[in-house]
Amino acid sequence: MAADDTTATVQAKIERAALAHGFQDADEVLPPYHIEAQTSLVDRPLRSLKFGEAFAVLDSFGDIGVLPGPEGLYFQDTRYLSRLEFTVEGQRPLMLSSVMQDDNGALSVDMTTPDIRIDAHDETSIPREVIAIERTKFLFRGACYDRIGLRSYDSRHRNLRIVVSFDADYRDLFEVRGTDRTNRGKRSVQVASDREVQFRYVGLDEVVRTTALHFGPKPSLIEPGRVEFSVSLAPEGRASLFIRVVCESHKAFTSAPSAERIGEHAAAGLSHASGSTPVRPPKDLPEGNVFARAYRDARRDLRQLTAGITTIISSNDQFNEALCRSTADLYMLATRTPEGIYPFAGIPWYSTVFGRDGIITAMMALWIDPNFAKGVLRYLASTQAKAVDPAADAQPGKVLHETRRGEMAMLGEVPFRHYYGTIDGTPLFVMLAWEYYSVTGDRETIARIWPALELALAWMNDYGDRDGDGFVEYARDTDKGLENQGWKDSHDSIFHADGQLAKGPIALCEVQGYVYAAKNGMAKLAAMLGHDALAETLTNQARSLREQFDAAFWNEEIGTYALALDGAKKQCAVRSSNAGHALFTGIALPERAARVAETLLSKDGFNGWGVRTIARGEARYNPMSYHNGSIWPHDNALIAMGLARYDLKAEAARIFQGMFETALYQDQKRLPELFCGFMRRRQRGPVSYPVACSPQAWAAAAPFAFLAACLGLELDHGRNRVRFRNPVLPAFLDGVTIFNVKLGGSHLDLRFQRHDDDVTVSVLRRRGDAQVATVR
Known part of the structure; x- marks a missing residue:
């Protein structure tokens, strides 16, 4: 094919060849396990994190599911989190940089607030570029850790309303790839405490999959699918918000499990692989401390692996x-x-x-x-x-x-x-x-x-x-x-x-x-x-x-x-x-x-x-x-x-x-x-x-x-x-x-x-x- 062939020319030649050789009918039917694509993975930069059996596909902001695509937090071939969006006064921040750390240990995102009008009839209430936002995300042992740090460079005191929206669709990875399903299990969501929302999915395979979102400090509003934080920033002030997403699965035994059924459970590959069991911090430990401990342990684990x-x-x-x-x-x-x-x-x-x-x-x-x-x-x-x-x-x-x-x-x-x-x-x-x-x-x-x-x-x-x-x-x-x-x-x-x-x-x-x-x-x-x-x-x-x-x-x-x-x-x-x-x-x-x-x-x-x-x-x-x-x-x-x-x-x-x-x-x-x-x-x-x-x-x-x-x-x-x-x-x-x-x-x-x-x-x-x- 000549170097100057266009994509249309390429496709025309393919179609002519198909007609000439009589194999076009087979090609019109999508093959089994085909990866369906309505959007391209190259039309916007995506970021990937992985640890053990969990991986995350994020947009450059560190968010999930703002646009259609494969973004999500996955665990054992299931999407445990299908949406996670962070906004300031109803707007996405302005992107400054988004980079994976050199060793892939974490995603680091630098942002700033856009021009914000609290009242549409007023002049700009908060000018852009006066508040810096630094986001750090990483995975460790079945959980995703997310820190959103804010620092004011303003001379005035500022109050900000920050909203985090989220959802969990529990789609199998093959569904995300494009395979249709007629029947699915049952999904539910509840506010488990003033700092936690929990999604639960009971699959047709009798496996219970749960996504627990932990927030710190205590949100001013918490409801299924949404939390709000009221952040007060003094001049040169700082604040940090933490989100911890924990993925777990276990067999939904309808009665006391027998030794035989426990053996079936293990044979099915449902037990946690090494490095996949979520860390359970003390209940009264602040989320900031949980984040710091997990970050330290994740870095230590990576150093040991590459020594x-x-x-x-x-x-x-x-x-x-x-x-x-x-x-x-x-x-x-x-x-x-x-x-x-x-x-x-x-x-x-x-x-x-x-x-x-x-x-x-x-x-x-x-x-x-x-x-x-x-x-x-x-x-x-x-x-x-x-x-x-x-x-x-x-x-x-x-x-x-x-x-x-x-x-x-x-x-x-x-x-x-x-x-x-x-x-x-x-x-x-x-x-x-x-x-x-x-x-x-x-x-x-x-x-x-x-x-x-x-x-x-x-x-x-x-x-x-x-x-x-x-x-x-x-x-x-x-x-x-x-x-x-x-x-x-x-x-x-x-x-x-x-x-x-x-x-x-x-x-x-x-x-x-x-x-x-x-x-x-x-x-x-x-x-x-x-x-x-x-x-x-x-x-x-x-x-x-x-x-x-x-x-x-x-x-x-x-x-x-x-x-x-x-x-x-x-x-x-x-x-x-x-x-x-x-x-x-x-x-x-x-x-x-x-x-x-x-x-x-x-x-x-x-x-x-x-x-x-x-x-x-x-x-x-x-x-x-x-x-x-x-x-x-x-x-x-x-x-x-x-x-x-x-x-x-x-x-x-x-x-x-x-x-x-x-x-x-x-x-x-x-x-x-x-x-x-x-x-x-x-x-x-x-x-x-x-x-x-x-x-x-x-x-x-x-x-x-x-x-x-x-x-x-x-x-x-x-x-x-x-x-x-x-x-x-x-x-x-x-x-x-x-x-x-x-x-x-x-x-x-x-x-x-x-x-x-x-x-x-x-x-x-x-x-x-x-x-x-x-x-x-």
Whole structure:
């Protein structure tokens, strides 16, 4: 498509292609679990907070629900607060600044009062800019804390009427996303005291969900949905208002709960996860003190979570800001579970455990903090499927795709309570296990999850290979499951060159690569544990799969590996980013690598910002789609890692450059989940996707993967060696210093300096005996 195509032209071409290929009818029906959008998430700045199982989507004022959209305070996949608006004398304040703190610990908003007329017939009673308003909001252990501080710079005494309006609709997250519901539970609201209003919702799943709003100091008026404060400010005077919103849920037992029912309750996932149980302060403790204690504890918790991680400082201040935001996003999304920390996938739509997302995030962040990988491995091992369950697309050994705690999931209205409809999560799980061990040497964790790794291997060989042809394929077991079960899981993302949707079972290009890497990794783990026969078998299976993959997937005409094989083993001869994952896993033959890279980085594949999911010119190419022409940072990071594996460092650096320049145009220099694939134009930034998650875990981890790929970083615990293979730095980086690179008991500070096309490596500090080597 030409660079000057308009959006209307793009849509016209899509429609003509649909008519020509006869698949327009299927596209006219919205697919299940579609994210409906009447408003865009990019039409106004939104702010996100998260702690544990709670997250908040706020407008730049720190309010909720003033305009339609996904704003709200959510807990366990339910919106517990759908409106919270703060006004002064009936007016919104004037915005001065709205920023997330550097570590995402809190939202800080500076405002001032507008020109206020107490009586419409009088002149301005209070001129603007004489009263400063500072708002601080954060989440901690199932509660949202809100402080509104006022300071007068006026010479006169001022009396202000401040109103806070609020509501709680208890909509399931899938309702917020656009899924219709016929029946709902019962909601009620009451003034619980002169400082508290409580909403209560009894769901059809027999779960009681409550939202308690606590106010301090005592409001002058309190009623359901509204409180008023009368604030008196002397010259140079100060005042503070506090709002604490506590979210809780419990099972509504109609009689004394039996041990069996308590067990059902726990199995349903309704007990509070670590870090989600609200703090219960003493009843007589002023709200200001409650706020201060929670703020202190939240800061302490974040410091503990990030203690000892690897950090990076570069010669480029803007890149430093982007890395700071990525680090903050990763640890905001990190959620404590009984098995360790797990990066929830993204806000607002995916703030929960996703198997694939967690694994890939952990892979990319492995050299920064291996605790992500440890937590992901242990959690997914503990939730691995043990039986066949068609409604959940589950078979023994399969790794979890997604888990949800909302009413619709509990009732089975959506299948995602514990859902296993992912074809790639299981081989990725095994792949991560080897990568984690190779960096950490943590034999204890591998031994603990070894039975789960064996089950995962058995699943790949049995249920995963449905027809016994050596490839792992998918087909959903019920019509409620996801139609496509790779990372591109849109209903129309797997298709043939003529645009016809592929019929399953479908063998995806990248999944065969994941299986290849998983078997190679499992072979090394088996050898480490003394299972020599298994190690030899797996090594031979991986070698055979590589040869078979090349024969079945390579397409000389399109110059790359096919997107997939359909149920008849016919190639989906489509140029896609999936082929880059064949480089990432090493399944691509060395003689194919340069050709794959050339196709990926052609004008049809690379738009100047990144590699498109589907190349321009393919039948279903649409730069505004979710998976058929858009650009995903994590996808590009895996491609860059693959290019580096085959020593195509200049190509990897080119993608890194495009992604860094993308970040410069984003709010807070945060890479989003995805963005549109329109061709790059001079003096214009990339085009945003309307409902992209931001932050998104694997997008946050992507910059670390880009840097590691370009440096050729290899951490090898077995050889006690940190190696850099043919390191390069992109043009925007003259130098990089990495602090606290960890290998076993060793800690290293390393300095990289670019000299034209050469990069030198210096050891600034070494504690321990790990060796540093550079290979060119």
